Amino acid sequence: MADDEIPDLVPALETGIVDEPKLSSVSVAKDEPIRKIPVTIVTGFLGSGKTTLLNYILTEKHEKKIAVILNEFGESSDIEKSLSINQEGTLYEEWLELRNGCLCCSVKDNGVAAIENLMEKRGKFDYILLETSGLADPGPIASMFWLDDGLGSDLYLDGIVTLVDAKHIREYMKEKKEDTLINEALKQIAIADRIVINKKDLLNDTELQQLQNDIRDVNALADILQTERSRIPLDFVLDIQAYDIHNADTLARQTKKIEEHSSVHAHSVGHDVQTICIHFDQQLNTLEHLESWIQTLLWEKEIPGEPEQENKDDQSQVVVLRLKGIVLPPKDNNDTSGDRKRLIIQGVQDLYDIQEGFAHEQTDINDKTSKIVLIGKNLDKKRLDQSFKKWVQVENVY
Numbered sequence: 001m002a003d004d005e006i007p008d009l010v011p012a013l014e015t016g017i018v019d020e021p022k023l024s025s026v027s028v029a030k031d032e033p034i035r036k037i038p039v040t041i042v043t044g045f046l047g048s049g050k051t052t053l054l055n056y057i058l059t060e061k062h063e064k065k066i067a068v069i070l071n072e073f074g075e076s077s078d079i080e081k082s083l084s085i086n087q088e089g090t091l092y093e094e095w096l097e098l099r100n101g102c103l104c105c106s107v108k109d110n111g112v113a114a115i116e117n118l119m120e121k122r123g124k125f126d127y128i129l130l131e132t133s134g135l136a137d138p139g140p141i142a143s144m145f146w147l148d149d150g151l152g153s154d155l156y157l158d159g160i161v162t163l164v165d166a167k168h169i170r171e172y173m174k175e176k177k178e179d180t181l182i183n184e185a186l187k188q189i190a191i192a193d194r195i196v197i198n199k200k201d202l203l204n205d206t207e208l209q210q211l212q213n214d215i216r217d218v219n220a221l222a223d224i225l226q227t228e229r230s231r232i233p234l235d236f237v238l239d240i241q242a243y244d245i246h247n248a249d250t251l252a253r254q255t256k257k258i259e260e261h262s263s264v265h266a267h268s269v270g271h272d273v274q275t276i277c278i279h280f281d282q283q284l285n286t287l288e289h290l291e292s293w294i295q296t297l298l299w300e301k302e303i304p305g306e307p308e309q310e311n312k313d314d315q316s317q318v319v320v321l322r323l324k325g326i327v328l329p330p331k332d333n334n335d336t337s338g339d340r341k342r343l344i345i346q347g348v349q350d351l352y353d354i355q356e357g358f359a360h361e362q363t364d365i366n367d368k369t370s371k372i373v374l375i376g377k378n379l380d381k382k383r384l385d386q387s388f389k390k391w392v393q394v395e396n397v398y
C-alpha cells in the first residue's frame with residue numbers, strides 16, 4: 001500500500017472503536033472494538049535456542065493463530081522474510097517482502113506495513129513472535145513497535161523474551177567491546193521482560209542457581225524460567241503485557257520481586273549493568289520535575305543536577321536501557337477516583353511514557369510507596385537517590 005493510500009484511522013484507534021471505517025478492505029462492524037495484535041520479540045545470543053523455541057511453538061497444537069517471523073539469513077532472497085503461521089495446529093508459510101534484508105533494520109520503513117498487509121490477505125493473527133538475529137540489540141526494534149502502537153498501528157509491543165545459553169552466557173556477558181559501551185548479550189538480558197535460561201542440562205543445580213542470581217543482578221524485573229530444549233509453557237511468551245501502561249498490578253508485583261532479590265543477593269558481577277530501584281513515600285508536588293529528571297537521565301545520559309565532569313570518558317556515561325515506575329500522582333483536589341490511581345512510567349532506551357493507571361484487586365492499595373526502577377549501566381544508587389531527592393523535591397528517598 002502506498003503511503004498516500006493509508007487511511008486516517010488514528011482518531012478511531014485512539015478510542016478503540018471505529019465509527020465509520022474509511023478503508024474499504026477492512027470490514028469492521030460498527031462499534032466492534034479494534035483488536036490489536038500483540039508482538040513478542042524473541043531475542044538471545046547465538047545458539048541460545050531461539051529457533052528450537054519457535055519451531056516448538058509452531059508445531060505444538062493449540063487453538064491460537066500464531067505467526068512466527070524467523071530472522072534467517074539463508075540462500076533465499078534477502079528482501080523476503082519467511083513467516084510461518086500455526087493456525088490451530090496447521091502450519092503454513094508466507095513471505096514478507098521487505099526493502100531491506102534484515103527485519104530489525106527495515107521495521108522502521110516498512111516492516112510493520114508488510115505484516116499489516118499480510119494480515120489483510122490472511123486474516124488477523126492472534127499473536128506474532130518476531131525473532132531477532134543473535135547479535136542484535138533488541139532495543140531499536142522494541143522502540144519501533146512501541147512507537148508504532150502510539151501512531152495507530154494494528155500491532156503493539158507485548159514484551160521481549162530473551163533466551164540465554166546456560167553454558168556460555170557468562171562469558172558473553174563479560175565480553176568487552178571497543179565499539180559499544182554495553183555488549184549485546186547484556187543488552188538482551190537488561191531489556192527482557194521474560195528470560196529463558198535454556199540448556200539447563202549442561203549445568204548442575206548450584207551452577208544454575210548462581211547463574212540465575214547473576215542474571216537477576218542485571219535484570220531484577222524479568223520473570224526467569226530454566227528450561228531444556230526451550231520447552232516453556234506458551235503463556236510464558238504470549239500475553240506478557242509488559243508495556244501495558246494501564247496495568248499497575250504487574251508493576252507492583254515486579255517491584256516487590258526486586259526487594260526480595262536485593263535482600264539476598266545484592267552484589268554486582270563486574271560489568272556495571274544492573275537494576276536499581278528508587279523508593280519514596282511522599283506524593284509529588286508536580287509532574288514536571290519528575291519528567292525533567294527522567295529526560296536528563298535518558299537523553300543527556302548524566303545524573304541530573306550533578307556538576308558536569310571535565311574529561312568525562314565514555315565508560316562512565318550513564319545508560320538507561322529500561323525504565324519502569326509506579327508513582328502516586330500529584331494531589332488533585334478535584335479528583336474523586338480514589339486510592340487506586342497510580343502513574344505508570346514505562347521506558348525503553350530513550351523513549352518513555354507516563355500515564356495514569358489503576359491498581360486492581362491484587363494490589364495492596366495501602367502501599368503508598370512510589371518506585372522507579374532503572375536497568376542500565378553506571379547507575380549509582382546513592383548518587384541517583386541524592387539527585388532524585390533534590391531535583392524532584394521529595395524527602396526520604398531510599
Ligand SMILES: Nc1nc2c(ncn2[C@@H]2O[C@H](COP(=O)(O)OP(=O)(O)OP(=O)(O)O)[C@@H](O)[C@H]2O)c(=O)[nH]1
Pocket residue numbers: 044045046047048049050051052053133134198199200201202227228229230
Ligand atoms: N544440550 C542442549 N542443546 C540444546 C538445547 N536447546 C537447543 N540446543 C541445541 O543448541 C543448538 C542451537 O540451538 P538453536 O535453537 O539453533 O539456537 P538459536 O538461538 O536459534 O541460534 P542462532 O540461530 O545461532 O542464533 C542446536 O544444536 C540445538 O539443538 C538444550 O536445552 N540443551
